[in-house]
Amino acid sequence: MIERARNFIWHTARTLEQRWFEHAFDGGAPEHVVQAVLAYRNDDGGYGYALEPDHRGPTSQPLHALRALQMFGEVNAPEHAESILTWLENTCPDGTVPFGMSTSKDHPKAPWVAADDQGGLLLTAQIAAALLALNITHPWLAKATDYCWQQIDELHETHPYELRAAVMFLDEVPDRARAELAGDKLKQLKPSTDGYADGEGLALHHYAAKPGSLARGWFTDDEFDKDLDELQQGQQEDGGWNFGFPAFTPVTEFEWRSIATVDALLTLRRYGRIS
Template sequence: MIEQARTFLWTNARTLEQRWFEHAFDGGKAEHVVNAVLAYRNDDGGYGHGLEPDHRGPTSQPLHALRALQVFAEVNAPEHAEPILAWLTDTCPDGAVPFGMSTSKNHPKAPWIAADDQGGLLLTAQIAAGLYALNATDPWLERATDYCWQEIEKLEKTHPYELRAAAMFLDEVPDRSRAELAAARLKHLTPSTEGYADGEALEPHTYAQKPTSLARAWFTEEELDKDLDALERGQQEDGGWNFGFPAFTPIVDFEWRSIATVDALLTLRRYGRIS
């Protein structure tokens, strides 16, 4: 399985995902992964240039900052959170992060990305989770955390990606008792997939991204085992995995498949399916 994935990634992936895989499975150095991410950084401390495949163009955007934080967490590089925090303080001072900023309105992006500067739980919760995973502390993160608690505790209607974002936040936020209570309540929400593409959905392992995730209690052991079995069988003949949403332009197909491939292998390893 790993050998086939290695062939897929060397054939199709960006340098970043190749270096990420190399670090995760072949003993590659963390600094090589970090340097691959830093190639996307702008002078303002944010990230752009298609680091997150669905948002093209050079301008610093929250989706790119999120991706950078997630990769830095994978390779334990907490020192690189500080410039992102400075950028967030300048661009989202109240702690609520938009899905897309108006600075990208003239650049290509997926049709579901609104460059409207409207803060929301979807990105704020994931970015806060990424910062907590790097053990960051900052007044901006405190404001973002307050915002996330406010939005999560009044959540009655949601969609799968927002619910996943909330689960990610609850897995990392320091107040564990409050997180457990919130997770128990969210278990009973049914996310709406109205407007989603046919077959687009999130599976149990995307909510419970590791065995210690609070969202693991949202599913029975049988449900989770069945889901992990399906993930294991999801490797394609070319060695890569597919992703569960439309590719808005051809180039992102292999970019997202490469990310999905490393994600799948890491999930299977976290759950003891591969070593």
């Protein structure tokens, strides 16, 4: 399985995903992953240039900042989050992060990527989770954490991606007792898929990406084993995995498939399906 995925990655992936795969499965140096991420950094401390495939163009955007932080988390490089925190302080001083900023209005992006500067739980929770996973403390993160708690406490209607973002935050936040209570509440929500493409959605392992996730307790062992079976059987003939949403332009299909492939392998490894 890994060998077939390796062949797919070397055939189709960007340098970043090649370095990520190499680090995760072939003993590659973590600094090589960092160097690949830094190629996307702007002078303002943010990240652009389609680091996150659905947001094209050079301008610094929250989706790219999130992807950079997640990659730094993969290789335990918290020191490289400093420029992103500076950028967040300057662009999102109240601690809430929009899905997209109006600075990208003249550049290509997926139709579901807004550029309205409106902060929300979806990106704020994920960025806060990524920073917390790096064991970072910072005044901006404190504001973002307070905002996420408030939004989760008031959450009554949601959609799958926002629900996953909330779980990501709860899995990393230090107040475990409060997180457990909030997780029990989120378990009762029934996320709406209005506006989603046919067949688009999230699998169980997208909510519980690791065994210690609060969301793992939302599902029975049989349900989750079936989900992992489907993930394991999802490897395509070319060695890669598919992703569960539309590709808005042809190049993003290979970019997202490479990300989905490494993600799938790491999830299977975390759950003991591969070594």
